[in-house]
Amino acid sequence: MRQTLDFLLFDWLRAGDLTTRERFAEHSAETFAAVLDTCERIAREKFAPFNRLADTEEPRFDGERVHLPQATHEATQAYAESGMLAAAQDYDVGGMQLPCVIEMAGNAFFSKASVAMGGYAMLTSGNANLIMAHGTPLQREVFARNEFAGRWFGTMCLSEPQAGSSLSDVATRAELEDEADPLGPRYRLTGHKMWISAGEHEITENIVHLVLAKIPGPDGRPVPGTKGISLFIVPKKLVDERAELTGERNDVVLAGLNHKLGYRGTTNCLLNFGEGRFTPLGRKGAVGYLVGRPGDGLRCMFHMMNEARIGVGLGAVMLGYAGYEASLEYAKQRPQGRPMTAAGKDAASPQRPIIEHADVRRMLLAQKSYVEGGLALELYCARLVDELHTGDDAAGAQALLDVLIPIAKSWPSEWCLEANSLAIQVLGGYGYTRDFPVEQYWRDQRLNMIHEGTHGIQALDLLGRKVVQQGGASLAALAARVQQTIERAIHTDWAPQAHQLAAALAQVGGATKKAWSTGEPEEALANATPYLQAFGHTVLAWLWLDVALSVQGEGDFAQGKRAAARYFFAYELPRIDAWLAVVARREPLCREIRAEWL
Numbered sequence: 001m002r003q004t005l006d007f008l009l010f011d012w013l014r015a016g017d018l019t020t021r022e023r024f025a026e027h028s029a030e031t032f033a034a035v036l037d038t039c040e041r042i043a044r045e046k047f048a049p050f051n052r053l054a055d056t057e058e059p060r061f062d063g064e065r066v067h068l069p070q071a072t073h074e075a076t077q078a079y080a081e082s083g084m085l086a087a088a089q090d091y092d093v094g095g096m097q098l099p100c101v102i103e104m105a106g107n108a109f110f111s112k113a114s115v116a117m118g119g120y121a122m123l124t125s126g127n128a129n130l131i132m133a134h135g136t137p138l139q140r141e142v143f144a145r146n147e148f149a150g151r152w153f154g155t156m157c158l159s160e161p162q163a164g165s166s167l168s169d170v171a172t173r174a175e176l177e178d179e180a181d182p183l184g185p186r187y188r189l190t191g192h193k194m195w196i197s198a199g200e201h202e203i204t205e206n207i208v209h210l211v212l213a214k215i216p217g218p219d220g221r222p223v224p225g226t227k228g229i230s231l232f233i234v235p236k237k238l239v240d241e242r243a244e245l246t247g248e249r250n251d252v253v254l255a256g257l258n259h260k261l262g263y264r265g266t267t268n269c270l271l272n273f274g275e276g277r278f279t280p281l282g283r284k285g286a287v288g289y290l291v292g293r294p295g296d297g298l299r300c301m302f303h304m305m306n307e308a309r310i311g312v313g314l315g316a317v318m319l320g321y322a323g324y325e326a327s328l329e330y331a332k333q334r335p336q337g338r339p340m341t342a343a344g345k346d347a348a349s350p351q352r353p354i355i356e357h358a359d360v361r362r363m364l365l366a367q368k369s370y371v372e373g374g375l376a377l378e379l380y381c382a383r384l385v386d387e388l389h390t391g392d393d394a395a396g397a398q399a400l401l402d403v404l405i406p407i408a409k410s411w412p413s414e415w416c417l418e419a420n421s422l423a424i425q426v427l428g429g430y431g432y433t434r435d436f437p438v439e440q441y442w443r444d445q446r447l448n449m450i451h452e453g454t455h456g457i458q459a460l461d462l463l464g465r466k467v468v469q470q471g472g473a474s475l476a477a478l479a480a481r482v483q484q485t486i487e488r489a490i491h492t493d494w495a496p497q498a499h500q501l502a503a504a505l506a507q508v509g510g511a512t513k514k515a516w517s518t519g520e521p522e523e524a525l526a527n528a529t530p531y532l533q534a535f536g537h538t539v540l541a542w543l544w545l546d547v548a549l550s551v552q553g554e555g556d557f558a559q560g561k562r563a564a565a566r567y568f569f570a571y572e573l574p575r576i577d578a579w580l581a582v583v584a585r586r587e588p589l590c591r592e593i594r595a596e597w598l
């Protein structure tokens with residue numbers, strides 16, 4: 001994986017050129033490599049050996065405390081000491097001023113080694129970055145700085161039992177108590193937050209929850225819709241302006257842990273806010289400090305959405321990668337079956353390793369095309385985030401990110417899950433047992449189509465908003481990029497693929513128009529998920545062609561990349577015909593079928 005990562009980062013995406021920008025001027029190819037080396041080493045030593053342990057010894061709640069394996073404490077501490085929690089932050093707040101693309105690449109090692117043990121740090125970093133962007137100077141100093149230092153960890157509390165995809169239905173209430181608290185306008189929160197990752201543990205002395213809640217309107221009722229949602233910092237234990245614990249416990253408590261299919265190393269919690277178990281500052285109600293303006297909660301929360309969704313997509317890719325490498329290794333060792341010749345099989349000859357069978361190679365090549373293609377997609381998007389923040393065409397980068405982010409989140413969630421399934425298949429019966437790691441990768445992976453916006457919600461976002469916004473400007477920006485690759489490829493050996501890609505692009509454009517031709521959202525969006533699949537496969541075909549064009553030489557590495565690109569065009573891209581057919585004719589079946597028939 002490291003060779004592919006380095007190739008994509010430095011040869012294909014020219015990440016080294018970023019050092020000419022002022023923000024990254026103190027970096028060099030050597031410092032970037034050193035960051036990747038450090039992450040690779042910590043992930044190998046502190047995370048990978050304990051990935052199975054974190055799964056089998058899942059978090060346990062004894063009614064008072066949550067117990068985690070000691071290895072999780074040590075791994076997260078090693079991560080914090082590496083400085084990666086503040087990787088992208090300014091030097092003057094203890095950060096490394098790393099480009100997003102290098103930060104993401106470094107974090108990829110942890111996702112591959114143990115995605116669940118890595119969850120605590122990823123959430124903390126996202127939480128603290130958000131406070132840096134929207135918090136007051138004192139909130140940054142007290143909360144974000146201590147999270148970057150690894151003294152406290154953070155969470156994101158959006159979901160509630162009755163409000164998952166539809167966050168406008170959030171029911172947690174926040175009532176103003178003291179406008180003038182130095183840590184920010186102080187509110188009292190009451191409500192329940194469901195599915196909160198890292199919501200309870202004793203890895204750090206405190207937990208900084210970032211919570212979405214509604215401030216009641218003048219009539220005392222919550223304002224309907226997303227406009228009424230605000231964002232609050234709710235520390236598990238109260239702290240003062242000098243970031244010292246005051247000794248008081250806040251009124252936020254663990255109601256129970258959820259027991260999950262996978263991702264078991266990260267605690268997952270139902271949290272009760274303001275039920276009166278504790279009485280901070282003399283009364284019940286969870287103390288929370290407003291971040292940003294009232295009603296601006298979702299906007300603040302989604303400010304970091306690009307990075308969060310690329311992070312989920314990259315995590316999905318890495319789980320796929322872990323399964324691919326494990327099944328590749330196995331296929332080289334496992335003797336089973338003999339070659340079939342015109343004269344039949346020679347039972348007296350030795351068995352061949354299963355990697356010699358074309359069907360096993362098909363499964364390996366499919367995995368390779370999904371995981372390496374997925375890695376290219378995520379790094380490309382992370383590089384666009386750097387263009388957005390430090391490049392000279394921020395608007396262009398934003399337009400591309402708008403259409404690519406739903407793909408960055410959803411495509412690996414679906415196709416690297418398929419890669420994990422193929423990895424199990426390559427191992428046969430052994431793959432289905434807990435004696436080999438591949439079944440855990442599949443279980444861990446299954447989450448990714450569910451959280452950070454479900455697959456269906458990503459599809460609605462893509463077809464319902466992103467490709468039609470500003471008269472289709474984002475789709476046009478993407479089409480122009482794809483066209484550039486086609487033009488570079490058309491006079492090379494890749495001309496057949498270039499023509500195939502041009503046809504696919506035209507098909508996507510045509511289906512988009514036909515989906516919306518009646519202007520009826522219900523008609524257009526009934527087939528949003530097949531649209532997402534076709535769109536994603538077209539994007540991946542484009543990236544594979546682009547990657548193939550930058551591969552040099554005839555060695556195994558280069559030939560492997562070419563084979564994966566050819567596989568994608570031969571076996572995968574043709575699938576879009578069926579997906580786009582239902583989109584273009586606005587197939588009414590799923591919309592019209594009666595619930596009683598199901």
Ligand SMILES: Cc1cc2nc3c(=O)[nH]c(=O)nc-3n(C[C@H](O)[C@H](O)[C@H](O)COP(=O)(O)OP(=O)(O)OC[C@H]3O[C@@H](n4cnc5c(N)ncnc54)[C@H](O)[C@@H]3O)c2cc1C
Nearest residue numbers: 156157158159163164165195196197450451452454456457
């Ligand atoms: C392990 C795990 C960790 C999580 N971590 C966190 C966390 O740290 N913080 C946090 O806030 N949340 C977290 N979540 C919550 C996660 O984001 C939600 O589960 C997700 O948003 C879906 O909400 P839901 O479970 O209520 O499903 P629902 O919203 O009820 O969706 C159920 C199904 O209906 C579909 N659906 C819903 N609405 C529509 C629609 N309008 N059109 C078409 N289809 C629709 C969905 O696509 C889905 O297939 C986590 C969840 C899990 C399982």
